[in-house]
Amino acid sequence: MTSNTDSGTARKRPGVRALASAVALCGLAAIAGCGKTIIIGDAPPASSSPPPAAAASSPPPPASTPPAASRPGNDTLQLVDGTAEQHGVTGNGGTVVGNAVQVRPPRWVQLVAVRSQTLDAHLVDVNQSTLYRFDGDDANPSRSACTGECAVTWPPVTIQEGGKVYLRDVHTAALGAIKRPDGTIQLTIGGWPIYRYSGDSAPGQANGQGLDGAWFAIAPDGGKADSRT
Numbered sequence: 001m002t003s004n005t006d007s008g009t010a011r012k013r014p015g016v017r018a019l020a021s022a023v024a025l026c027g028l029a030a031i032a033g034c035g036k037t038i039i040i041g042d043a044p045p046a047s048s049s050p051p052p053a054a055a056a057s058s059p060p061p062p063a064s065t066p067p068a069a070s071r072p073g074n075d076t077l078q079l080v081d082g083t084a085e086q087h088g089v090t091g092n093g094g095t096v097v098g099n100a101v102q103v104r105p106p107r108w109v110q111l112v113a114v115r116s117q118t119l120d121a122h123l124v125d126v127n128q129s130t131l132y133r134f135d136g137d138d139a140n141p142s143r144s145a146c147t148g149e150c151a152v153t154w155p156p157v158t159i160q161e162g163g164k165v166y167l168r169d170v171h172t173a174a175l176g177a178i179k180r181p182d183g184t185i186q187l188t189i190g191g192w193p194i195y196r197y198s199g200d201s202a203p204g205q206a207n208g209q210g211l212d213g214a215w216f217a218i219a220p221d222g223g224k225a226d227s228r229t
Contacts, residue, residue, distance in 0.1 A: 002190050008144065018155060024129070025222070033202075037190060042066075046222075053123075070179055076162065077165055077177055078124065079164075080166050080167065083110060083166055084110050084166045087166070092126045095109060095110075096127075097200075098200060100157065101188070105159050107160055107164075108165070109125065109126070110126035110165075110166040110167075110168075111123050111125065111156060111189075112124055112167075112168045112169065112170070113168065113169035113219075115143075115229075118227060119225045120226040121220055121225060123217070124218060128203030129203070130197065130206040131157060131195065131196060132194065132202055132215050132216060132221070133189070133192040133195070133215075134154065134195065134215055135215075137193050139188075139191030141209075142176060142191045142192070142193060146195065147181060154198070154215070155196045156195055157194045158186050158202045159204055161185060167197075171220050174190045174220070175187065176188040176191065189220070189222040190223065191222060209227060210227070
């Protein structure tokens with residue numbers, strides 16, 4: 001199902017943030033099953049207010065303080081080139097469709113770039129559900145502003161800690177992950193948190209494209225997928 005990941009696993013490096021830039025590449029060519037990992041970052045708080053200035057008498061933090069990405073509570077995800085089916089994996093890993101409730105995060109997630117009659121290159125999951133980005137979110141650093149009822153209408157694409165992400169025709173270096181306020185892990189592309197739309201109940205639907213002028217199908221690099229005329 002998967003290849004030996006010992007040689008392709010990225011070492012945790014200092015200074016890695018929510019964009020999970022520590023992605024280990026296995027050579028210049030795409031190698032099916034080549035193991036890589038990304039580090040999950042903690043999303044910053046929703047408030048955009050700057051932190052209060054430290055008192056003049058406050059001593060600087062000790063040099064030995066570990067970076068946020070290496071502190072306890074973070075984990076890694078393994079990236080796998082190719083679809084789950086290509087690696088002998090069947091089923092959907094626990095990913096649900098439409099307005100079905102995602103009771104627990106999937107064991108694995110698949111992201112594939114496709115084109116349709118209405119959209120240029122965009123991402124779909126293992127169920128062929130269109131994936132979206134939200135203009136109200138932030139990409140640098142990654143932060144989701146979609147919580148509560150918003151997250152019911154637009155379910156975040158989540159995954160279990162230590163899970164696998166199967167990729168095809170996706171910009172590997174653009175993939176990242178953050179921890180949402182409820183502790184679940186949400187995948188990001190180009191820093192943008194990604195979502196499904198509860199109004200897409202059949203494969204290939206993109207009923208969320210352009211809704212409220214803020215929701216758009218996400219391209220393989222994190223940009224907005226262009227609509228075809």
